[in-house]
Amino acid sequence: MSKRLMLVLAFLAFGSLAAGAETGEWKQLFNGKDLTGWKHVGPGRMYVEDGLIKTEGGMGLLYWTSGKVSDCTIRVVFRMRDKNDNSGVFIRIPVEPREEWMPVHYGYEVQVDNEPEKSNEDEYHYTGTLYSLTKPMVKAGKPGPEWNTMEITLDGPRTIVVVNGQKVTDYTEGQPVPERKFDFEPQHGRRPDKGWFGLQNHSKDDVVFYKEVAMKSLKK
Amino acid sequence: MRRSIMLLAIALVAATATPAMAAEWKQIFNGKDLTGWKQVGPGHFEVENGMLKPIGGMGLLYYTGGKISNSVIRVVFKVTNANDNAGVFIRIPVEPREEWMPVNYGYETQIYDAGDEHHCTGVLYSLTTAAARASKPLGEWNTMEITLDGPHTVVVLNGTKVTDYTEGQPVPERTKDYEPQRGTRPNAGYIGLQNHPREDKSDSAVYFKEVSIKKLGK
Numbered sequence: 296m297s298k299r300l301m302l303v304l305a306f307l308a309f310g311s312l313a314a315g316a317e318t319g320e321w322k323q324l325f326n327g328k329d330l331t332g333w334k335h336v337g338p339g340r341m342y343v344e345d346g347l348i349k350t351e352g353g354m355g356l357l358y359w360t361s362g363k364v365s366d367c368t369i370r371v372v373f374r375m376r377d378k379n380d381n382s383g384v385f386i387r388i389p390v391e392p393r394e395e396w397m398p399v400h401y402g403y404e405v406q407v408d409n410e411p412e413k414s415n416e417d418e419y420h421y422t423g424t425l426y427s428l429t430k431p432m433v434k435a436g437k438p439g440p441e442w443n444t445m446e447i448t449l450d451g452p453r454t455i456v457v458v459n460g461q462k463v464t465d466y467t468e469g470q471p472v473p474e475r476k477f478d479f480e481p482q483h484g485r486r487p488d489k490g491w492f493g494l495q496n497h498s499k500d501d502v503v504f505y506k507e508v509a510m511k512s513l514k515k
Numbered sequence: 516m517r518r519s520i521m522l523l524a525i526a527l528v529a530a531t532a533t534p535a536m537a538a539e540w541k542q543i544f545n546g547k548d549l550t551g552w553k554q555v556g557p558g559h560f561e562v563e564n565g566m567l568k569p570i571g572g573m574g575l576l577y578y579t580g581g582k583i584s585n586s587v588i589r590v591v592f593k594v595t596n597a598n599d600n601a602g603v604f605i606r607i608p609v610e611p612r613e614e615w616m617p618v619n620y621g622y623e624t625q626i627y628d629a630g631d632e633h634h635c636t637g638v639l640y641s642l643t644t645a646a647a648r649a650s651k652p653l654g655e656w657n658t659m660e661i662t663l664d665g666p667h668t669v670v671v672l673n674g675t676k677v678t679d680y681t682e683g684q685p686v687p688e689r690t691k692d693y694e695p696q697r698g699t700r701p702n703a704g705y706i707g708l709q710n711h712p713r714e715d716k717s718d719s720a721v722y723f724k725e726v727s728i729k730k731l732g733k
Contacts, residue, residue: 390608390620393696397616401609482612 319512337395350496358493365489372507375439382503387490423463435461556614569710577707584703591725599719606704637677649675
């Protein structure tokens, strides 16, 4: 190998490494085969079939076991089995979950439910909101069996949720939230910049399929 | 003159330095009101004749002064009925907003003389085995000292060691859904007092007259 070729290769290798670090590449967190890297807590379970994570029973939580995440975008691609089903993506959970309620009261659930009115809930409980806390800027959820792409950006204390290309939530810690109406709604209060995250299995009648869970670091 | 001023200065420095070295007991209940404490969950605490008295529950009155570690927590309390129930929570990893996270992610040092050896006064509720039964008779004052030494928790009740537990040591299986989830607790955590009704739902007639903290000499 010529010295010149070596230099070129070295330069290319270094260049691509540096570029990767700068832009933040999408990292797939679900391998499409099994639940390696994930752990379930609470009632029900998740399982993998046909390359999809499927919810069963509940209410429970499948969390990513690699630790807290911050300053990143989490992308999930999901669809409802029926016209509407209930699920969610938990974020900003301050400690590693052992059961399903601490994540509710000390983290956020980014809701998946296009028909909250059917369970006597208002629009603060619609797909892409921080469950019970934020008002959807648009209603961008697609009914089953269509696929939805949800991107949740954790930028320090700011949380942005984009559903199918439309911004539904843009919330910064400390901004006002409505009064708590139900005892199953989250306790209010600041959430941490860094937290554990996971997917919710809501109930036996709510089946949601996830085909992708990916994460990308923010450019900082 | 100048020399005597210098000596006086040295004496003053020595006097102020001594308490910091020896670690003093700090009273965190002022005997008058709930300043420095906050209630979460059902029920509340009242201050009655200089004592904290739990009402209703199950809830938690936690100390708002932040996480505690490498300290001794001293609680002086009395129980007036064999079914009275209370507890001292320790090692709660985040500031409580409700009563169940402290159960599942912290420890309750139990106060309940009717419980079995894993659920009686001085054990880490459902997790440790009482080394002794050391409660005073109903109506008499008990002194419970809980030492948090890194991952090591020691509970001494009326001078007798009831619990000596280090994180990671084996614990019995969880048998009830209201028992704490198993797993490591943090070295530093919030602390609090539990208000827990009796089995017949009446208020536990438990009184706390002192809650204080002393840093370990480290």
